[in-house]
């Protein structure tokens with residue numbers, strides 16, 4: 001199957017700074033590719049290339065198997081590649097349904113009488129969120145009253161509604177506690193079940209491992225290797241990411257995450273199971 005999106009030996013320099021060099025990865029429909037790496041590893045540079053915000057200056061970027069050079073995020077969106085940034089671009093005081101549409105609201109009537117179809121906008125918002133497993137009591141409630149995880153999911157549901165085939169998520173779980181991170185991980189699994197390709201950027205192997213099919217490790221702009229889920233465990237992923245002396249420090253940071261992370265993994269793995277068994281059918 002042709003991947004929805006693929007990069008081969010991609011690179012990007014900013015003057016004399018090599019932000020990204022010779023990185024390869026791909027994402028296919030119904031799979032999750034996780035990009036892991038510490039600060040400065042090149043994660044944001046990679047997704048900015050994928051989302052059309054930066055132009056690569058080395059290697060190849062292919063969409064549906066054809067090489068592209070994207071000139072803007074609009075071009076990426078038109079090809080079905082949607083990016084949800086950490087800051088989310090939402091207006092906290094505006095209702096959920098307004099944030100869901102942000103200027104693309106459905107309208108009714110003709111000519112000068114043409115106006116927003118608010119009832120329909122609310123209904124679509126409620127339904128799309130429900131499809132992603134989020135039960136919004138009232139689409140009229142300000143987005144600022146939602147939890148961090150729920151806000152991320154509104155952004156994800158919005159991208160799905162507007163036709164995303166590839167969903168790029170830039171560190172959607174980093175600012176969240178274990179429980180809220182679980183909320184977002186569940187939507188990642190849903191998006192995957194709906195057949196989207198997901199690129200999930202994180203520096204937490206405990207978030208990546210339960211939902212990922214492939215794991216790309218970046219360090220100082222270079223790929224440290226890409227692994228399938230069966231080829232690597234969460235401990236090895238953590239070790240590779242940290243490397244040597246930094247491992248102890250990371251170990252301290254992740255300690256105390258322990259039980260909660262394990263429960264999260266069990267839960268999300270259970271959630272993902274039906275899809276895996278479907279995959280095995282001819």
Ligand SMILES: Nc1ncnc2c1ncn2[C@@H]1O[C@H](COP(=O)(O)OP(=O)(O)O)[C@@H](O)[C@H]1O
Pocket residue numbers: 014017018019020037038039040041042043044045046221
């Ligand atoms: N616009 C830019 N101009 C100059 N250097 C940049 C720019 N964007 C990123 N870099 C550099 O590229 C490297 C990778 O950064 P980035 O992709 O933001 O890493 P990450 O998201 O993994 O933390 C860093 O050394 C960073 O300083």
Ligand SMILES: [Mg+2]
Pocket residue numbers: 043044045
């Ligand atoms: Mg970054």
